[in-house]
Amino acid sequence: KQEVTQIPAALSVPEGENLVLNCSFTDSAIYNLQWFRQDPGKGLTSLLLIQSSQREQTSGRLNASLDKSSGRSTLYIAASQPGDSATYLCAVSPFPGSYQLTFGKGTKLSVIP
Amino acid sequence: DADVTQTPRNRITKTGKRIMLECSQTKGHDRMYWYRQDPGLGLRLIYYSFDVKDINKGEISDGYSVSRQAQAKFSLSLESAIPNQTALYFCATSDWGGGRALNEQFFGPGTRLTVL
Numbered sequence: 088k089q090e091v092t093q094i095p096a097a098l099s100v101p102e103g104e105n106l107v108l109n110c111s112f113t114d115s116a117i118y119n120l121q122w123f124r125q126d127p128g129k130g131l132t133s134l135l136l137i138q139s140s141q142r143e144q145t146s147g148r149l150n151a152s153l154d155k156s157s158g159r160s161t162l163y164i165a166a167s168q169p170g171d172s173a174t175y176l177c178a179v180s181p182f183p184g185s186y187q188l189t190f191g192k193g194t195k196l197s198v199i200p
Numbered sequence: 201d202a203d204v205t206q207t208p209r210n211r212i213t214k215t216g217k218r219i220m221l222e223c224s225q226t227k228g229h230d231r232m233y234w235y236r237q238d239p240g241l242g243l244r245l246i247y248y249s250f251d252v253k254d255i256n257k258g259e260i261s262d263g264y265s266v267s268r269q270a271q272a273k274f275s276l277s278l279e280s281a282i283p284n285q286t287a288l289y290f291c292a293t294s295d296w297g298g299g300r301a302l303n304e305q306f307f308g309p310g311t312r313l314t315v316l
Contacts, residue, residue, distance in 0.1 A: 119303060130204075130290060131307040176243075180303040184296060186231065186250070188305055192242045 093191035108162040110177035204308035221276045223291030232274040233292040281315045
């Protein structure tokens with residue numbers, strides 16, 4: 088059974104710092120990996136989706152990398168801002184057309200002004 | 201306007217009551233999902249639907265039922281609510297058509313349900 092882990096559970100950084108969020112998964116046979124952002128009491132916003140054949144995806148100040156063989160993904164946030172404060176979740180999908188998304192429990196990020 | 205909407209956004213109810221949570225989408229996606237989120241447990245899949253006539257149980261379907269009224273509408277019912285169904289409930293959609301199989305899911309804003 089696929090398990091997804093995100094460590095640390097919470098992270099606090101000063102504004103302007105570059106940071107990395109980690110996601111690891113136990114079964115490397117994945118189709119893709121999705122990073123989400125969740126603001127308190129709100130829904131999940133899809134940030135980046137990275138296919139298993141890709142190494143990186145970028146959107147603005149965000150860069151997601153994937154090392155499928157080692158079961159790891161990182162989300163890099165450049166020049167962090169207080170507005171980046173949220174919980175970040177990763178989720179993996181096993182094969183094309185699958186309904187399954189296995190989620191990590193998230194990393195709660197606080198960016199201190 | 202949001203692509204995936206959920207109503208109500210907040211609901212407080214009492215044990216034993218029947219309630220319905222509704223989800224609508226304008227993304228034109230065939231697939232729809234219901235999840236619940238609990239602190240420390242993450243998101244868990246309750247039901248999913250590939251189209252109007254194809255509905256399937258997820259990881260934690262006991263105590264819940266669903267109805268897919270149209271491609272754009274998917275509702276979740278708690279027939280007799282109990283306190284451990286207190287959670288944040290999310291609807292999601294994904295695309296499947298024309299050979300695309302990205303599996304990318306798009307989420308609604310959530311319904312916070314409290315069962316007293």
